[in-house]
Amino acid sequence: xxxxxxxxxxxxxxxxxxxxxxxxxxxxxxxxxxxxxxxxxxxxxxxxxxxxxxxxxxxxxxxxxxxxxxxxxxxxxxxxxxxxxxxxxxxxxxxxxxxxxxxxxxxxxxxxxxxxxxxxxxxxxxxxxxxxxxxxxxxxxxxxxxxxxxxxxxxxxxxxxxxxxxxxxxxxxxxxxxxxxxxxxxxxxxxxxxxxxxxxxxxxxxxxxxxxxxxxxxxxxxxxxxxxxxxxxxxxxxxxxxxxxxxxxxxxxxxxxxxxxxxxxxxxxxxxxxxxxxxxxxxxxxxxxxxxxxxxxxxxxxxxxxxxxxxxxxxxxxxxxxxxxxxxxxxxxxxxxxxxxxxxxxxxxxxxxxxxxxxxxxxxxxxxxxxxxxxxxxxxxxxxxxxxxxxxxxxxxxxxxxxxxxxxxxxxxxxxxxxxxxxxxxxxxxxxxxxxxxxxxxxxxxxxxxxxxxxxxxxxxxxxxxxxxxxxxxxxxxxxxxxxxxxxxxxxxxxxxxxxxxxxxxxxxxxxxxxxxxxxxxxxxxxxxxxxxxxxxxxxxxxxxxxxxxxxxxxxxxxxxxxxxxxxxxxxxxxxxxxxxxxxxxxxxxxxxxxxxxxxxxxxxxxxxxxxxxxxxxxxxxxxxxxxxxxxxxxxxxxxxxxxxxxxxxxxxxxxxxxxxx
Amino acid sequence: xxxxxxxxxxxxxxxxxxxxxxxxxxxxxxxxxxxxxxxxxxxxxxxxxxxxxxxxxxxxxxxxxxxxxxxxxxxxxxxxxxxxxxxxxxxxxxxxxxxxxxxxxxxxxxxxxxxxxxxxxxxxxxxxxxxxxxxxxxxxxxxxxxxxxxxxxxxxxxxxxxxxxxxxxxxxxxxxxxxxxxxxxxxxxxxxxxxxxxxxxxxxxxxxxxxxxxxxxxxxxxxxxxxxxxxxxxxxxxxxxxxxxxxxxxxxxxxxxxxxxxxxxxxxxxxxxxxxxxxxxxxxxxx
Ligand SMILES: Cc1cc2nc3c(=O)[nH]c(=O)nc-3n(C[C@H](O)[C@H](O)[C@H](O)COP(=O)(O)OP(=O)(O)OC[C@H]3O[C@@H](n4cnc5c(N)ncnc54)[C@H](O)[C@@H]3O)c2cc1C
Ligand code: SF4
Ligand code: SF4
Ligand code: SF4
Ligand code: FES
Numbered sequence: 001x002x003x004x005x006x007x008x009x010x011x012x013x014x015x016x017x018x019x020x021x022x023x024x025x026x027x028x029x030x031x032x033x034x035x036x037x038x039x040x041x042x043x044x045x046x047x048x049x050x051x052x053x054x055x056x057x058x059x060x061x062x063x064x065x066x067x068x069x070x071x072x073x074x075x076x077x078x079x080x081x082x083x084x085x086x087x088x089x090x091x092x093x094x095x096x097x098x099x100x101x102x103x104x105x106x107x108x109x110x111x112x113x114x115x116x117x118x119x120x121x122x123x124x125x126x127x128x129x130x131x132x133x134x135x136x137x138x139x140x141x142x143x144x145x146x147x148x149x150x151x152x153x154x155x156x157x158x159x160x161x162x163x164x165x166x167x168x169x170x171x172x173x174x175x176x177x178x179x180x181x182x183x184x185x186x187x188x189x190x191x192x193x194x195x196x197x198x199x200x201x202x203x204x205x206x207x208x209x210x211x212x213x214x215x216x217x218x219x220x221x222x223x224x225x226x227x228x229x230x231x232x233x234x235x236x237x238x239x240x241x242x243x244x245x246x247x248x249x250x251x252x253x254x255x256x257x258x259x260x261x262x263x264x265x266x267x268x269x270x271x272x273x274x275x276x277x278x279x280x281x282x283x284x285x286x287x288x289x290x291x292x293x294x295x296x297x298x299x300x301x302x303x304x305x306x307x308x309x310x311x312x313x314x315x316x317x318x319x320x321x322x323x324x325x326x327x328x329x330x331x332x333x334x335x336x337x338x339x340x341x342x343x344x345x346x347x348x349x350x351x352x353x354x355x356x357x358x359x360x361x362x363x364x365x366x367x368x369x370x371x372x373x374x375x376x377x378x379x380x381x382x383x384x385x386x387x388x389x390x391x392x393x394x395x396x397x398x399x400x401x402x403x404x405x406x407x408x409x410x411x412x413x414x415x416x417x418x419x420x421x422x423x424x425x426x427x428x429x430x431x432x433x434x435x436x437x438x439x440x441x442x443x444x445x446x447x448x449x450x451x452x453x454x455x456x457x458x459x460x461x462x463x464x465x466x467x468x469x470x471x472x473x474x475x476x477x478x479x480x481x482x483x484x485x486x487x488x489x490x491x492x493x494x495x496x497x498x499x500x501x502x503x504x505x506x507x508x509x510x511x512x513x514x515x516x517x518x519x520x521x522x523x524x525x526x527x528x529x530x531x532x533x534x535x536x537x538x539x540x541x542x543x544x545x546x547x548x549x550x551x552x553x554x555x556x557x558x559x560x561x562x563x564x565x566x567x568x569x570x571x572x573x574x575x576x577x578x579x580x581x582x583x584x585x586x587x588x589x590x591x592x593x594x595x596x597x598x599x600x601x602x603x604x605x606x607x608x609x610x611x612x613x614x615x616x617x618x619x620x621x622x623x624x625x626x627x628x629x630x631x632x633x634x635x636x637x638x639x640x641x642x643x644x645x646x647x648x649x650x651x652x653x654x655x656x657x658x659x660x661x662x
Numbered sequence: 663x664x665x666x667x668x669x670x671x672x673x674x675x676x677x678x679x680x681x682x683x684x685x686x687x688x689x690x691x692x693x694x695x696x697x698x699x700x701x702x703x704x705x706x707x708x709x710x711x712x713x714x715x716x717x718x719x720x721x722x723x724x725x726x727x728x729x730x731x732x733x734x735x736x737x738x739x740x741x742x743x744x745x746x747x748x749x750x751x752x753x754x755x756x757x758x759x760x761x762x763x764x765x766x767x768x769x770x771x772x773x774x775x776x777x778x779x780x781x782x783x784x785x786x787x788x789x790x791x792x793x794x795x796x797x798x799x800x801x802x803x804x805x806x807x808x809x810x811x812x813x814x815x816x817x818x819x820x821x822x823x824x825x826x827x828x829x830x831x832x833x834x835x836x837x838x839x840x841x842x843x844x845x846x847x848x849x850x851x852x853x854x855x856x857x858x859x860x861x862x863x864x865x866x867x868x869x870x871x872x873x874x875x876x877x878x879x880x881x882x883x884x885x886x887x888x889x890x891x892x893x894x895x896x897x898x899x900x901x902x903x904x905x906x907x908x909x910x911x912x913x914x915x916x917x918x919x920x921x922x923x924x925x926x927x928x929x930x931x932x933x934x935x936x937x938x939x940x941x942x943x944x945x946x947x948x949x
Contacts, residue, residue, distance in 0.1 A: 035854040037859045060858060060902070063859070260898045261895070261898070262895045264843040269846060269849035269850070283829060283835070285707070285832055286832075287829075287833030287834070301840075303842065349858065351858075352899070353899065353901075353902040354902070464830075468834060
């Protein structure tokens with residue numbers, strides 16, 4: 001409860017508040033009428049407020065209604081949310097130049113504007129905090145978002161009206177403002193009751209030099225917001241909802257809703273907490289000078305889950321709707337310890353076909369739903385914090401020289417990159433880097449060897465960017481951002497038997513594991529290496545693997561899917577290599593990488609041999625744009641694959657592993 | 663096939679695929695030239711582009727004519743005569759990559775509305791001396807006749823997308839031509855949804871982005887110039903429209919420049935075919 005003294009600002013003096021807010025050069029953003037709606041925009045003064053207007057909303061409709069009253073804040077929520085100002089729709093990221101072999105990448109850092117947000121509702125304060133937590137999660141936060149949020153002054157306005165789409169009461173975010181603002185206001189017919197919520201708010205009140213509010217005014221304000229609470233009621237049974245939704249991943253309702261849902265993304269773009277973005281590159285005609293910008297994107301777009309070869313992790317609309325609803329109301333708790341929905345109802349009103357999340361929640365996860373199996377283990381209190389994050393915040397690029405290239409197969413090369421960057425050299429097996437070449441998209445590439453003076457990156461030409469990187473000449477520079485993600489827990493295998501299973505280019509991220517184990521061979525039990533490839537010509541690191549096969553202290557077996565006449569070895573899938581083996585799985589730590597189907601089959605075969613799912617490690621591929629947990633692309637249920645993985649144990653993933661469309 | 667998936671020029675092995683100074687042609691069939699002219703809209707950059715490509719055929723700007731072969735051939739216009747059917751087959755055979763440009767080439771264009779009607783009747787109404795008109799029964803998109811490697815949508819195409827396509831071509835990167843809904847562009851720009859706030863029927867949710875959301879920005883509903891986006895759920899949108907509109911009105915909404923594209927066509931058919939006569943435009947509720 002707010003206990004600060006309450007002051008009274010007569011309506012006629014509202015302009016003084018604007019002046020006070022502007023005194024130190026701040027610009028005021030608040031509600032105004034435009035294009036048949038209330039929106040947030042920069043305001044010159046109180047004359048631009050939507051005085052005398054109310055809003056009616058229902059699923060798929062929004063209408064203004066003129067009341068002729070003197071009141072300015074009787075509208076409910078504008079279509080705009082404050083994220084337009086804290087997490088703008090388009091943010092320039094970097095300028096990259098290539099001059100001969102040289103590459104230069106310069107981050108574009110904009111000074112955050114000094115703004116005052118006027119008319120912020122209780123649910124919107126909650127949304128600002130929730131989105132901020134998502135963008136700043138872990139040590140790898142988003143600097144632009146943080147700076148904008150810190151630079152904003154918040155003048156909250158408690159709700160005096162509600163519409164049929166409001167449900168803040170259920171989500172526990174409103175309608176009463178209980179903090180998170182610099183100034184907290186309530187509008188009465190004659191003027192505004194004001195309280196301070198921060199030192200900056202107290203300073204403002206001191207400048208305004210107002211009389212104290214009369215008890216009747218304070219009571220009037222309280223009664224007004226109490227009436228709003230009563231009007232809204234409790235439309236969503238939020239208690240236990242995250243668990244109920246988690247158990248409803250296979251509900252037939254997802255198919256039904258996909259028949260109505262347009263996958264148009266409006267719900268996510270109007271949602272004040274949705275934070276997902278994609279990156280676009282613009283370049284000159286020679287690809288020598290380029291700029292990158294990130295823009296709002298959504299899990300409803302098909303491209304959001306697309307990876308090389310035009311494979312897609314969420315091809316169907318039902319997958320995308322499920323991602324949206326489960327993220328907002330369930331996996332957000334795993335990730336950030338709170339709800340992802342504040343109950344503002346924007347997604348309900350602004351859905352062009354009137355789909356109502358409240359109705360869908362009631363149908364998909366009814367309060368009476370029996371508790372189903374939980375698909376993944378419950379999150380620890382702090383969320384799925386990565387166990388071993390790299391210590392630096394790798395928001396910056398390091399340019400590194402490609403010293404030489406080793407062709408591995410017809411479509412795969414290894415780049416030997418030189419760097420003296422301490423963070424990169426401290427990379428752990430299984431970590432990856434984002435590799436940037438001006439004008440191209442930025443692919444995630446695993447580190448295939450950690451040397452004392454640099455890194456090896458083994459790259460398969462899967463598309464334009466990987467083709468261009470693989471075609472670089474010795475001496476050329478590339479920009480690296482990393483090391484990123486959580487590596488293989490090689491230490492956890494000390495004193496145990498080690499099984500390494502690689503499919504195709506999946507051997508690349510495993511090679512550092514092999515090297516780490518062989519470097520301290522005596523500390524491990526039996527070591528077995530099973531290698532699969534599409535054809536004999538697709539085998540990686542052939543000389544090295546042959547050398548290992550000649551050693552007595554480990555077992556190496558190879559197999560190919562399709563053989564040529566020159567291949568005398570085995571043919572089939574990689575699990576055939578240990579079908580008949582006599583080792584038992586109970587002392588085994590397994591490290592597996594390859595196409596997801598291959599990893600599923602391998603994990604199942606290992607489980608059959610008694611290998612503990614908690615000691616079976618896989619590394620996942622997802623579409624990745626940021627690599628640090630802020631773009632949202634790589635989500636898999638409660639996980640950000642970039643930050644919480646890409647290495648996971650089968651036990652951690654639960655049935656999220658291999659689940660279609662997640 | 664997903665049209666965006668067709669944009670293969672800047673994909674896998676792009677550099678090996680398209681030579682350093684690609685030989686390019688621009689040809690047209692039944693259309694208005696608007697799309698070709700977009701090339702000239704590139705103004706300042708046109709010269710720079712011309713230095714990096716070898717424009718061996720472009721009726722609009724040069725008198726040069728070529729029989730190919732083409733590394734990349736841009737095709738404008740729908741196919742509506744027997745001769746054109748033969749010509750497009752010949753061009754396909756001499757083109758490494760064939761890219762259709764504009765609503766006519768990619769979806770049949772506005773002239774495809776006649777596909778629903780009897781050709782003789784249409785001919786008699788439109789032409790004073792109909793005997794000179796040699797025409798197929800239908801005006802159809804190029805992809806109905808030959809394989810197409812990529813598309814630039816729109817009526818006309820967008821200069822920004824054309825530029826992006828050309829830059830991707832000459833730099834060897836993947837062209838960024840999103841297949842998402844127009845809605846995302848409205849929301850990024852802060853354009854208030856005309857459908858939700860104004861009750862104006864809008865095809866934005868089922869239409870591919872690329873125009874810059876011009877119509878909604880001027881308070882009008884989207885007419886679908888860029889044609890259906892990926893996963894275009896026209897059935898659901900039409901059913902929502904149907905709550906307050908008659909079937910002919912709903913079918914008229916989808917009967918624009920890309921009416922003949924599969925998702926729009928099925929929806930038009932499900933609502934009784936295209937309007938035989940013009941239905942008065944639906945005014946916004948609160949206009
Ligand atoms: C953690 C991780 C480690 C990886 N390690 C390696 C490795 O060691 N060696 C290797 O050859 N490949 C690796 N990949 C796959 C590699 O990132 C893709 O092949 C690459 O992004 C393809 O980009 P492209 O521009 O060449 O392909 P295109 O098909 O031209 O473009 C694909 C588009 O999708 C976007 N995209 C985002 N994420 C992905 C993704 N994961 N796969 C494909 N496209 C994506 C790209 O930005 C690009 O715009 C890894 C992927 C991940 C997630
Ligand atoms: S729920 Fe509605 S707003 Fe969201 S994607 Fe589906 S149709 Fe669009
Ligand atoms: S999910 Fe819907 S109701 Fe919840 S915060 Fe987002 S837009 Fe508002
Ligand atoms: S993944 Fe989550 S945060 Fe991102 S757009 Fe979808 S619902 Fe919103
Ligand atoms: S959140 Fe951006 S790649 Fe994982």
